[in-house]
Amino acid sequence: MRYQADAIVLRRIPFSESSQIVHLLTAREGRVACLARGIYRDKTAFGGAFDLATRGRVDASRRRSTDLDLVHSFTVTRAYRGLRRSLDRWLAAAYVLELAASFSWPRDRQTELFLLLAATLDGLEGAPERAVARLWATSFVARLIECAGFRPALDACVACGSAAAASPRAALSLARGGLLCRRCAPGDRSVRSCSAPVLDLLVRLLAGRAPPAAPAAQSVDEARRLLDAYLEYRLESRLCSGRLLDLAR
Numbered sequence: 001m002r003y004q005a006d007a008i009v010l011r012r013i014p015f016s017e018s019s020q021i022v023h024l025l026t027a028r029e030g031r032v033a034c035l036a037r038g039i040y041r042d043k044t045a046f047g048g049a050f051d052l053a054t055r056g057r058v059d060a061s062r063r064r065s066t067d068l069d070l071v072h073s074f075t076v077t078r079a080y081r082g083l084r085r086s087l088d089r090w091l092a093a094a095y096v097l098e099l100a101a102s103f104s105w106p107r108d109r110q111t112e113l114f115l116l117l118a119a120t121l122d123g124l125e126g127a128p129e130r131a132v133a134r135l136w137a138t139s140f141v142a143r144l145i146e147c148a149g150f151r152p153a154l155d156a157c158v159a160c161g162s163a164a165a166a167s168p169r170a171a172l173s174l175a176r177g178g179l180l181c182r183r184c185a186p187g188d189r190s191v192r193s194c195s196a197p198v199l200d201l202l203v204r205l206l207a208g209r210a211p212p213a214a215p216a217a218q219s220v221d222e223a224r225r226l227l228d229a230y231l232e233y234r235l236e237s238r239l240c241s242g243r244l245l246d247l248a249r
Contacts (some may be wrong), residue, residue: 001061001062002057002059002060002061002062002232003026003029003060003061003062003074004057004059004060005026005027005029005057005058005060006026006027006055006056006057006058006114007024007025007026007032007054007055007057007058007074008024008025008026008053008054008057008100008114008117008118008121009022009023009050009051009052009053009056010023010024010025010031010052010100010101010104011023011097011101012050012051012052012226015035017040018037018038018039018040018041019036019037019038019039019040020035020036020037020039020040020050021033021034021035021036021039021068022034022036022050022071023048023101024058025100025101025104025108025110025113025114025117026058026110026114027109027110027111027114027115028109028111029107029109029136030105030106030107030110030200031101031104031105031106031108031110032060032069032106032107032110033067033106034058034068034070034071034187035067035068035069035070035071036050036071036074037071038051040225041109043173049184050074050140051079052093052094053080053083053093053094053097053121054076054078054079054080055076055077055080055118055121056074056076056077056078057074057077058071058074059071059072059073059074060072068137070081072097072180075218078121079107079189080121080124080125081125082124082125082126083121083124083125086127087202088127088129088130088133088134089125089127089133090122091241091245092124092127092133092134092136092137092245093121093242094138094241094244095116095141095198095239095242095245096120096121096124096140096141097117097241098239098240098241099119099140099141099144099239099241100113100144100185102235102237102239103144103148109230110187112147113144113147113209115201116140116143116144116147117140118137120137120139120140123136124136124137129210130168130217131214131220134217134220134221134224134245135214135215135220137224137245138220138223138224138227139205141224141227141228141231142202142205142206142223142227143205143206143208145206145227145230145231146206146207146208146215148168149162150177150230150231151206152172152173152177152178152202152230152235153177153178153179154172154178154179154199154202154203154206155179155183156178156179157178157179157180157181158173158177158179158180159173159176159180159181160183160184161182162181162183168183169193169194169195169196170193170194170195170196170199171185171188171191171192171193171194172191172192172193172194172226173185173188173190173191173192173216173232174191174192174229174230174233175189175233176190177186177230179223183219190233192226192229194222194226195219195222196221196225197215197216197219198226201215201219201223202223202227204224205223212249213214221245221246224242224245225242225246
């Protein structure tokens with residue numbers, strides 16, 4: 001069956017001397033793995049190899065004998081060149097691409113995720129400074145958690161149900177998926193400490209609300225690291241791109 005769809009390049013893998021395997025996120029087809037034959041040859045219908053974080057219109061066909069679809073053409077509609085002019089933007093883009101690949105399913109409609117990823121890449125391309133790029137990346141992972149149904153409970157203790165007492169730092173349990181009060185937190189080895197400004201930022205981002213003022217860069221990074229730890233616990237795998245963001249300070 002032949003199909004056409006708007007797509008964003010998530011991954012690319014060399015295949016033989018002249019071809020490439022690309023993983024694309026589409027709204028209707030979900031995540032698809034495609035074979036682009038002869039893409040490294042001088043004369044090709046693709047105009048060159050696929051680039052990461054590129055948006056375009058793919059024309060492909062499903063094949064019965066393999067899970068790899070066959071790409072006939074790919075027309076670039078958004079190259080996101082601005083991402084490639086800044087290390088901070090590019091690392092943030094690599095981070096959201098890794099997350100999108102981890103949370104997308106083959107052959108499953110992914111309209112909400114596709115639109116979220118496209119909007120985030122748009123925002124990252126125009127991010128004027130590192131702090132704004134980090135905020136876009138943190139907002140993406142927060143919305144991704146919300147869309148996936150993994151939203152942590154941040155309004156009360158998940159163990160006893162009591163209201164979280166106001167304190168300089170709160171206890172977020174990765175295992176139980178929410179805050180723990182002072183009485184329930186001891187003994188939980190998955191607990192991560194969370195400052196009050198970061199907790200407020202998490203609540204806003206998970207609800208899809210923008211902060212009332214630009215948050216401190218330290219709070220944004222702390223919030224992202226907490227969300228990364230929370231996701232890694234759920235996925236039972238490590239997120240490599242988030243650690244690259246931490247190294248590029």
